[in-house]
Every structure is written in C-alpha cells, then in structure tokens.
Amino acid sequence: MRRAFRAPQGPALTQAALAPADSGRGGFIGLRVSEVTPVADDAVAVSFDLSPEQERRFDFQAGQHLTLRLVTAGVELRRTYSICVPPGHGRLTIGVRKLPGGAFSTFVHDQLRVGDVLEVMEPAGHFTVALDPQARHNYVAVAAGSGVTPVISILETVLERERHSQATLLYGNRTVGSTMFLDQLADLKDRHPGRFQLVEFFSRERQQVEFLNGRLDQAKVAQAANALLDIERVDNWLICGPHPMLAGVRRALEQLGVPADRVRSELFFVEDAPPERTQAVQQALARPGEAMVTARLDGRETTFAMERSAAIVDGLLRTRGDAPFSCKGGVCATCRARLVEGEVAMDHTYALEPREREDGFILTCQAHPLSDRVVVDYDA
Numbered sequence: 001m002r003r004a005f006r007a008p009q010g011p012a013l014t015q016a017a018l019a020p021a022d023s024g025r026g027g028f029i030g031l032r033v034s035e036v037t038p039v040a041d042d043a044v045a046v047s048f049d050l051s052p053e054q055e056r057r058f059d060f061q062a063g064q065h066l067t068l069r070l071v072t073a074g075v076e077l078r079r080t081y082s083i084c085v086p087p088g089h090g091r092l093t094i095g096v097r098k099l100p101g102g103a104f105s106t107f108v109h110d111q112l113r114v115g116d117v118l119e120v121m122e123p124a125g126h127f128t129v130a131l132d133p134q135a136r137h138n139y140v141a142v143a144a145g146s147g148v149t150p151v152i153s154i155l156e157t158v159l160e161r162e163r164h165s166q167a168t169l170l171y172g173n174r175t176v177g178s179t180m181f182l183d184q185l186a187d188l189k190d191r192h193p194g195r196f197q198l199v200e201f202f203s204r205e206r207q208q209v210e211f212l213n214g215r216l217d218q219a220k221v222a223q224a225a226n227a228l229l230d231i232e233r234v235d236n237w238l239i240c241g242p243h244p245m246l247a248g249v250r251r252a253l254e255q256l257g258v259p260a261d262r263v264r265s266e267l268f269f270v271e272d273a274p275p276e277r278t279q280a281v282q283q284a285l286a287r288p289g290e291a292m293v294t295a296r297l298d299g300r301e302t303t304f305a306m307e308r309s310a311a312i313v314d315g316l317l318r319t320r321g322d323a324p325f326s327c328k329g330g331v332c333a334t335c336r337a338r339l340v341e342g343e344v345a346m347d348h349t350y351a352l353e354p355r356e357r358e359d360g361f362i363l364t365c366q367a368h369p370l371s372d373r374v375v376v377d378y379d380a
C-alpha cells in the first residue's frame with residue numbers, strides 16, 4: 001500500500017498551493033520510492049519506481065539532477081539532488097547526504113521509507129557530456145564529497161558507451177566512512193580494468209602515502225595532475241564540489257595551461273557568505289518605475305509588470321505557478337533562461353559557466369530587469 005508522504009516534524013502534508021503538480025517543466029510528479037540504501041555513514045541513495053509513462057518523462061542525461069518538493073505546515077521546501085546512476089537502464093536514483101540542520105536531508109534520512117511518494121520535477125541540468133562511441137577521450141573528474149553524485153553517473157556512462165575512452169577520478173573526502181559510493185566505484189574499476197583510475201584523498205584520516213592526505217584544493221590538484229596525468233591528453237575536465245574547491249581547481253587548471261573549453265563544473269554547495277551587491281547593480285536597481293517582462297515557458301508566453309528590485313522568477317511566479325526554481329541562491333540553475341531582449345542585472349551567478357553567459361543565459365532567480373522591456377525564454 002502506498003503510504004502518505006510525511007513531513008519532518010510530523011504534521012500532515014497538503015498539496016502545495018504554490019506550484020501545480022504535473023504541469024510541464026516547473027511542475028511536479030509524484031514518484032514512489034522503491035529503495036533507500038546507505039552509501040556512506042551519512043548518505044543514502046533513494047531510488048524511484050517508474051511507470052512506462054514516467055520512464056519517458058524522466059528520461060535523463062548523465063550528470064543531470066532532480067528537484068524535489070516537500071510541503072510541511074504550509075511551507076514549501078525545494079532541494080536539488082543529482083542522479084547517480086547511468087541513463088538507459090530503467091533506473092532513477094539520487095544521492096542524498098545528511099546536512100547538519102538540513103530540513104530536507106534530515107527528512108530523507110530519518111523518515112523517508114520505501115513506498116512513500118515524493119514530488120519530483122523532471123530531470124534538468126547542463127553538466128553533461130556529448131557521447132561519441134568511436135571517441136578515444138581522456139576524462140578527468142575532480143569531485144569532493146557529495147559532488148561525486150553526478151560524476152559517477154557520467155563516468156559510468158562514458159566507460160560503458162565510449163569503449164575506447166579512459167577516465168580518472170580524483171576524489172576528496174574527510175574519511176573513508178564519509179565517502180559516498182565506494183562499492184560502486186570499486187565495481188566500476190572491476191568492470192573496466194585499465195580504463196578507470198580512482199585516486200582518493202582524505203582530509204581527516206591519514207593514509208600511508210603523504211600525497212593523498214589533505215583537502216583536494218588548488219595545490220593538491222596541481223600536484224596530482226603533474227604526478228599522475230598526461231595533462232595534454234586530457235580533453236574533458238569535470239569538476240564538482242563546494243565553491244572554494246571548485247574555484248581552487250579552476251585556478252590550478254588555468255595555471256597548468258588547460259584550455260577553458262575543456263573544463264566543465266557543477267557547484268554543489270556555497271559555504272562562503274555571498275558577495276555584496278556591486279555598486280553598479282545597486283544603482284541600476286534604484287531606477288524608478290516598473291519593467292514589462294515577457295517569459296516563454298513550455299511554449300506559452302506570459303507578460304507581466306514588475307518592480308526592478310524583484311527577481312524575474314518571482315515576478316513570473318505571481319501568475320505562473322509552474323515557473324521553475326529550486327535554491328533561489330544562484331547555485332542550481334533550475335531557473336535558467338535565455339535573455340532574448342533587454343538588459344538585466346544579476347546578483348550571484350555561481351551556476352553559470354562563462355560560455356553560458358556568453359550565450360545569453362541568465363539565472364532568473366538572480367536577475368532584475370534593467371531595461372523597460374525584457375524577454376526571457378525558459379524553453380531555450
């Protein structure tokens with residue numbers, strides 16, 4: 001029997017009034033939990049049962065993520081979790097680490113059971129790779145903590161579908177016990193002997209090889225790259241982890257002369273305090289009057305007036321409950337859209353790659369209209 005979806009504090013849940021279920025890109029679909037499996041001391045993998053129709057709607061690319069919604073006592077919580085299995089096997093599984101004080105992850109760890117139904121948005125995200133079965137690519141992934149979640153999906157996929165490609169994972173954790181997916185990674189090595197190399201670093205547990213002790217930061221990655229890799233031959237760098245680690249690895253690769261177009265990254269967590277708004281943005285936002293914004297979403301256009309101090313996704317949410325968002329902090333890119341017309345000012349853009357910005361993509365949870373008229377396209 002299907003059990004009710006339960007809230008962290010115990011009160012009964014009601015369907016969220018804020019966003020309709022099952023309504024295109026920003027809508028939610030109820031998926032039944034089929035398995036909750038420990039994958040580290042403080043992390044679990046949550047798998048879902050899919051009907052044939054749901055299998056079609058939840059078709060995904062390796063590296064994509066799911067946004068989950070929990071409504072408790074009238075308050076809506078949304079969290080984004082990466083898919084940790086390869087596509088094409090009829091499975092849909094996410095990895096969830098329990099965060100101190102994290103309402104959603106605590107619920108998943110302490111209360112979620114097989115048979116519960118979770119509200120889930122269709123897969124999204126652009127931390128993906130273009131597969132070529134004939135290619136002889138050399139992938140290097142650098143992951144810290146739960147940042148391994150999308151990486152394991154990508155590496156398993158490329159090793160399976162690109163029979164001549166090779167992959168290395170530089171994987172940083174605090175301890176062996178806190179390391180997610182150790183068994184799956186060992187299995188990956190067994191299935192692809194000679195094509196997959198795993199190098200583990202621990203910051204709070206000593207290993208005999210001194211080089212493997214410490215955080216996976218700028219210096220460590222530079223050291224590892226020089227000692228273990230033929231840098232010239234690496235054509236795909238994939239970085240996933242918290243903000244300071246990501247910035248450090250990018251600096252290391254820049255200093256090693258790695259071309260920027262070989263580096264992809266996905267931010268998992270922002271620990272630092274967000275930077276102050278720049279003066280230019282503050283001045284721009286102080287402009288009087290409202291802006292007219294048109295948003296294309298799921299093939300439908302909506303035009304509305306909004307104050308410049310508000311974020312575009314919040315303006316859209318007043319009339320379109322299906323406007324896609326999750327973190328509202330510039331981290332997850334669920335709210336990404338292309339700026340088709342006009343000008344905007346953005347606060348934090350952690351989730352945008354430089355090339356996405358060049359291509360005109362914005363994060364609508366961070367974007368304020370500067371021009372009198374703005375057009376954004378969520379379908380782009």
Ligand code: FES
Binds near residue numbers: 326328330
């Ligand atoms: S909602 Fe997460 S970046 Fe905008």
